[in-house]
Structures are given as structure tokens and as C-alpha cells.
Amino acid sequence: MYRVKSESDCEMMLQDQMDSPVADDGSSGGGSPHRGSGPPLKKGPWTSAEDAILVDYVKKHGEGNWNAVQKNTGLFRCGKSCRLRWANHLRPNLKKGAFIPEEERLIIQLHAKMGNKWARMAAHLPGRTDNEIKNYWNTRIKRCQRAGLPIYPASVCNQSSSEDQQLSGDFNCGENISNDLLSGNNLYLPDFTSDNFIANPEALSYAPQLSAVSISNLLGQSFASKNCSFMDQVDQSGILKQSGCVLPALSDTIDGVLSSVDQFSNDSEKLKQALGFDYLNEANASSKTIAPFGVALSGSHAFFNGNFSASRPINGPLKMELPSLQDTESDPNSWLKYTLAPAMQPTELVDPYLHSPIATPSVKSECASPRNSGLLEELLHEAQALGSGKNQQPSVRSSSSSAGTPCETTTVASPEFDLCQEYWDDHHSSFLNECTPFSGYSFTESTPVSAASPDIFHLSKISPQQSPSMGSGEQALEPKHDTAGSPHPENLRPDALFSGNTADPSTFNNAISILLGNDMNAECKPVLGGGITFGSSSWNNMPHACEIPEFK
DNA sequence: AAGGGTTGCAACCGCACAGAA
DNA sequence: CTTCTGTGCGGTTGCAACCCT
Incomplete structure (x- = not known):
């Protein structure tokens, strides 16, 4: 050096x-x-x-x-x-030394929005240089890669979601999510409308989100503005459980599903989380401040977690630059723990949609970082916790992520995952019956999952029986294979989720159309090799959100 | 203690763009 | 319009410090 x-x-x-x-x-x-x-x-x-x-x-x-x-x-x-x-x-006024947590948050957030636009990011960080930020980010990428953790904390994506909701004004369900970071930094926050989101298909590559959205569309599409962002819809799904006032009947349906899930043993929480239904369990959430990061960044996990036992290993190095907002996360709440001021009263943590009080913030996940900053150190801390095989306290219902806490889902080879696997083997039939209302809209029905997180895996298990385009559940668990039976390279990419592993592409497109506000058909088309492109975008040349004209 | 591997930062490289000539 | 010049930006490299065995 x-x-x-x-x-x-x-x-x-x-x-x-x-x-x-x-x-x-x-x-x-x-x-x-x-x-x-x-x-x-x-x-x-x-x-x-x-x-x-x-x-x-x-x-x-x-x-x-x-x-x-x-x-x-x-x-x-x-x-x-x-x-x-x-x-x-x-030059004067340069800040020296390590980034403070607030700066780290901002960097992560900005990168989620801008991608590798270091200079633009630096403009939001007075006293910091683009080079510093770049180096920091590259270091972070490496760390995440080593730790098998997502680049973006789930909350960052949720921040985008919340911001989007606030800014769009199209979706006014009464939420008033705090957004200190946003307001304090005058961040430029593009409006990720559903149409915009199309240009960022990776963001869709996370099963929990997909499931969330699918449920959202199933249950609440009618009240979701078409101009609401994709994440708006995800958020809607997250609030459905608590928003019985909106669609009480459907809420009851969800309750029924959750009730059936609750019949499972003490490990049912893990299973639910692994199944990606945690977002439905917000009413029981006690952990808005618990898990620093959601794990709904399944694709990211797939990218970085080479230990993902259920998927084919990712061969060779991966370019770690990821398009911005690729990992919008489905959990509408976890962002709060980043944006809420430390002095925020617990009551303020109550989700606007949450009817039941949140457990005391003192309930901490064992995965919680010592710093409780939700930043890089926390990621590492989580990795350590994962490595140590720690579990959350059984009494703590973690709903910070639609897919559960990192503790439970990031280390797929963990005993928890095996346990979930066993549970599935034992209970999936009854569970599937309970889940019938959802699975029909589950994207996982057409989703190769080899590169996805365990969450995706489990979600994939849900759908086959309900899916007209998917074979057996066992098939759903298998990554897409080419005719020779070897893993399809596309499976190793997050966007493999959208690689059209459906017998009927139109079904797939229709599903996406439903998901994204019916505009998908115009933008989404299958590509050779089973992938899906969104307009001219692809995984490799996906423009960052900031490069989309609307965001400039 | 030694040696090899890793980390993280400073600096370089090359491309792109804008404005002036 | 073309060329030149200056600047900005993002990717990459080099290497000392640190870490691990």
C-alpha cells in the first residue's frame, strides 16, 4: 500500500x-x-x-x-x-478515517440506487472522495463475498421501497414511515414505479419478494396503484396480514395459512421463514430491530454464498458489481431499523399496518450486531453467528425479513435448513393445501432455483402442485438443466429466477405482467437460452436505475 | 520468529465527455 | 466539423501493513 x-x-x-x-x-x-x-x-x-x-x-x-x-x-x-x-x-474539508455508520448506510443505500457511480455517491458524502467510497465498496463486496452475505442489507432496499412510497404518493395506505436518512441527506430517490422496475429484473429475482408480490397481487392488487412501485406491492403484501381492514376475507385466508403453519412444532418459525412467509407474520414481529439484514436477498446469497448446499456451486469468479436496486427486498419493516433515530420510541416502531404491538426492542436476535448498526460489521457478525450455528431465541419471531433472519437462512447448509427440509418432507402436503390460494401466483412455479436461496427453494416447493406449468415438487427443487442434464449456466445467475423455466412462456409473462402492473408483456420477452430480457436490458448490461432516463 | 497469504488503500490507467480552438 | 485539451469517472493495479499458520 x-x-x-x-x-x-x-x-x-x-x-x-x-x-x-x-x-x-x-x-x-x-x-x-x-x-x-x-x-x-x-x-x-x-x-x-x-x-x-x-x-x-x-x-x-x-x-x-x-x-x-x-x-x-x-x-x-x-x-x-x-x-x-x-x-x-x-483538498480541504476532506474527511479522513473510517466511514462512520451513517456514511456506511448512505453508501450502501446510494449504491443500491446508483450502482458504481462513485462520484455521484461522493456528492452525497461531504468530505469523502469517490475513490474512498469505491475502495470501501470494493472491500465491502469482498467481505460479503467471503461471508456469503448479501451486498445490500435488506433494509436498504426497503428504504427504497419506503421512500418510493412516500415520494410516489400514489399509494397512500396511511403509512408514515420514518425516513430520517432520506430527509437528512437530501437523497435523490428515483421513483421506482413498476414500469421502471421492469428495467431492473434482477430485483425480481428473489423468491420472497416474488412470493410477496404474488400474494400481494392475489390479495390486494386492486388497491395497489399501478404506479406504485414494485416494492410498494411487496410492501403491501407485507401488510396484508395486518391489514385485515382492507381485505378481511383474504386476510383470514392468510391467517389460516399461518395457523396451519403454526401447527408445526417449535421449529415452525424457521420453516415459515424459510418458506418465505415471514413477511406474513409481521403482526407477530418483535424484531424490527432484530435482524440487521433480511435474507430476502436470495439472489445475492446465491451469488455470495458458495456454501449454499442446495444449489449448484457457482463456478468461477463472479463480477461482483451488481446493478442498482437489484435486490429490493420485500420486508417493509426492516428498513426502519436503519432509518429510525436511536431515540425513536418503541411505539414508533409499530408498523403503520401492524395492529399488534411490537415486542420490546430489547428483544434482540443473537445475530444482532454488537454495534447494532446493520452495517458491514453486522454482516460479519452475522456470518460469525451463522458459523457458530447460533439460533435465535425460539420465542423471538423474526420478521425482519420476508425470508427470515440471516441466522436462519443465509447458511443454507445449516442444521436449520436441514430441519426445514425435514419439515417439508413431513408436512408439505398439508401445508400445500393450506397454501393453495397463494401458490397459483407464485413465481417460483416457473423458477429455477439452483442459484437461489433456500427461501426460494422452499417456495418452489410450494408451488408445483398448484402450478399448471410445473411438474412435481421434486422437479421444482432441481435447478434447471439442459438436455444433457448438466446445470444450466443460467441457473447460476439470480435472474435465472426469470429464466422461463416454464412450459408456457405466456403463463410466465402473464404472471410477471400481473406482478408488475400488466406492462410486462411489452417489456419482457424470453431470450435464447431460457432467459428473460426486459427491454434491452439483461443481467450483464442492466442499466443502473440512475441510468434510466426517468431517474436522471 | 518466519514466511506466505490477505487486506485495504493510494495511485495509475484508459475511456468518455465537454469546451475551446 | 474536426481536432485538441482538460477534466471526470470507473476499473484496475501495486504494495505495505496486517494476519494467519
Whole structure:
């Protein structure tokens, strides 16, 4: 690393840089290559002397015209290097040191919205440079990859959801979700309408969301504005359980499902969560502040959790840059734990749709981070907790995620998962009967699940019997295979969820159409190889939300 | 203690864009 | 309109510090 030279290095001063110029290759780089025939420009770490020269120059001449620095100061640095040095290290008001939790949250959130637009992200983080943010993010990506955790905390996506709801104004069901972070940072929050969302199909690649949305559409599509964001609809599903006033009959249906699930043994919570029905259990939620991250980022898990036993391993390195908002999460509540001020009273944590009080915030998941910040450390902490095989307290119903807590679902090879598997083997028939109203709309019926989370797996188990386009449940559990029986590469991608593993593409499209407000048919089309494209977008060239014209 | 592997940051590289000539 | 120049941005690399065995 180019560690900042100690102050003793100041002694090297100018002479040092003069003595050790690195032959420049004309690397002023990019659009401003060094074209002169002067002395070779130095590369590598800046010395204090060079810094002093540059600072002095900027004080006198101001920023800009960086190529003139060399001419005016004798500094053997290209203008580009000077600009970079100034911008990243020398300019005033630069924050140094580690990112504070609030900054981390903001970075995560911004990245979810912008993708790798570091400069734009830096604009939201005064005193931070794009390079810093980029490095931080890359580090974070690596950590998440190692830990097998999702890049985006579920709450970040839910933040987008909540923000979207607030901003859209099209979906006014009385929620008044706090949004301190948003308001405090003047974030630019694109309105992810359902149409917009189409351009981000990865965001759909998470079974809990899908199930949530499917249920939402089943139960409450009528009251969902078409202009509501996709996540709005997800959120609606999350509130359905609590919103019996809206559709009491259907709410009863859900209650019935949950009741049947509750018949399961003490581990039923795990099963429900693994089945992705946790979002239906918000009324029992005590854990809006529990699990730092939801696990509904199933696709992300698939990406990063190479230990996912139920799926084919992901072969080879994956480019970790993910399109923005790829992982919108279905849990409408978990975001709260990020946005609520620390002083927020517990009562304020009550979901607007939640009729029953929330358990005391003191009920903490064992997975909760020591810092309770929901940030990178928490991810790591969760990973540790997962590795240690810790479980949540049985009495704690975690509904922070539509798919359960990370403790229970991120480590798919965990005993919990096996337990769920066993439960399924034992009870799936009766459960499926109970779940009949939902499964018909479950996207998992056409979803290859090899790259998905266990949540997706279990959801897939729900649907086959109900699905006209899916075979047996066992088939549903199998990743999509090509004719040779080998894992289809598409299965290794989150968007494999939409890879059209249905015998009837029109059915699939119709389902998506229902999901996304009936506009899918125009935008979504099957592609060769079983994938689905959304307009011109694909996984690899998916534009970030900010690149979508509406967001600019 | 030593050596190899990993981490994380600073800096570089190359492309793209805008404005001036 | 074309070319040149400056700047911005995102991806990548280099390497010292740190960690692990």
C-alpha cells in the first residue's frame, strides 16, 4: 500500500521526488497524456514535498488547469495525478478515517440506487472522495463475498421501497414511515414505479419478494396503484396480514395459512421463514430491530454464498458489481431499523399496518450486531453467528425479513435448513393445501432455483402442485438443466429466477405482467437460452436505475 | 520468529465527455 | 466539423501493513 509517508519523510522533500522520478510513459493518462518532451513524470506515492508544492500551487492559482502545475511548479507529476492527489488527499474539508455508520448506510443505500457511480455517491458524502467510497465498496463486496452475505442489507432496499412510497404518493395506505436518512441527506430517490422496475429484473429475482408480490397481487392488487412501485406491492403484501381492514376475507385466508403453519412444532418459525412467509407474520414481529439484514436477498446469497448446499456451486469468479436496486427486498419493516433515530420510541416502531404491538426492542436476535448498526460489521457478525450455528431465541419471531433472519437462512447448509427440509418432507402436503390460494401466483412455479436461496427453494416447493406449468415438487427443487442434464449456466445467475423455466412462456409473462402492473408483456420477452430480457436490458448490461432516463 | 497469504488503500490507467480552438 | 485539451469517472493495479499458520 502506498501508506502515507511518515512526517519524517518530509525530509525527503522536493529533492526526493527529483531523485527518484519514475520514468513516465506519457501516462498523464487518458485524455490528457503527457505529450511534452520534458523530464519524465514521476509516478507512485506522493511525497510530502510534492504535496506541499501542490497545495501551494492550488492556494495561489486555484483548482483546475492541472497540467499547468508541472509547468509552474516544476513538480514532475502529470496534471491528472495532481488533480487526483488534490481531490483525494489534499483538498480541504476532506474527511479522513473510517466511514462512520451513517456514511456506511448512505453508501450502501446510494449504491443500491446508483450502482458504481462513485462520484455521484461522493456528492452525497461531504468530505469523502469517490475513490474512498469505491475502495470501501470494493472491500465491502469482498467481505460479503467471503461471508456469503448479501451486498445490500435488506433494509436498504426497503428504504427504497419506503421512500418510493412516500415520494410516489400514489399509494397512500396511511403509512408514515420514518425516513430520517432520506430527509437528512437530501437523497435523490428515483421513483421506482413498476414500469421502471421492469428495467431492473434482477430485483425480481428473489423468491420472497416474488412470493410477496404474488400474494400481494392475489390479495390486494386492486388497491395497489399501478404506479406504485414494485416494492410498494411487496410492501403491501407485507401488510396484508395486518391489514385485515382492507381485505378481511383474504386476510383470514392468510391467517389460516399461518395457523396451519403454526401447527408445526417449535421449529415452525424457521420453516415459515424459510418458506418465505415471514413477511406474513409481521403482526407477530418483535424484531424490527432484530435482524440487521433480511435474507430476502436470495439472489445475492446465491451469488455470495458458495456454501449454499442446495444449489449448484457457482463456478468461477463472479463480477461482483451488481446493478442498482437489484435486490429490493420485500420486508417493509426492516428498513426502519436503519432509518429510525436511536431515540425513536418503541411505539414508533409499530408498523403503520401492524395492529399488534411490537415486542420490546430489547428483544434482540443473537445475530444482532454488537454495534447494532446493520452495517458491514453486522454482516460479519452475522456470518460469525451463522458459523457458530447460533439460533435465535425460539420465542423471538423474526420478521425482519420476508425470508427470515440471516441466522436462519443465509447458511443454507445449516442444521436449520436441514430441519426445514425435514419439515417439508413431513408436512408439505398439508401445508400445500393450506397454501393453495397463494401458490397459483407464485413465481417460483416457473423458477429455477439452483442459484437461489433456500427461501426460494422452499417456495418452489410450494408451488408445483398448484402450478399448471410445473411438474412435481421434486422437479421444482432441481435447478434447471439442459438436455444433457448438466446445470444450466443460467441457473447460476439470480435472474435465472426469470429464466422461463416454464412450459408456457405466456403463463410466465402473464404472471410477471400481473406482478408488475400488466406492462410486462411489452417489456419482457424470453431470450435464447431460457432467459428473460426486459427491454434491452439483461443481467450483464442492466442499466443502473440512475441510468434510466426517468431517474436522471 | 518466519514466511506466505490477505487486506485495504493510494495511485495509475484508459475511456468518455465537454469546451475551446 | 474536426481536432485538441482538460477534466471526470470507473476499473484496475501495486504494495505495505496486517494476519494467519
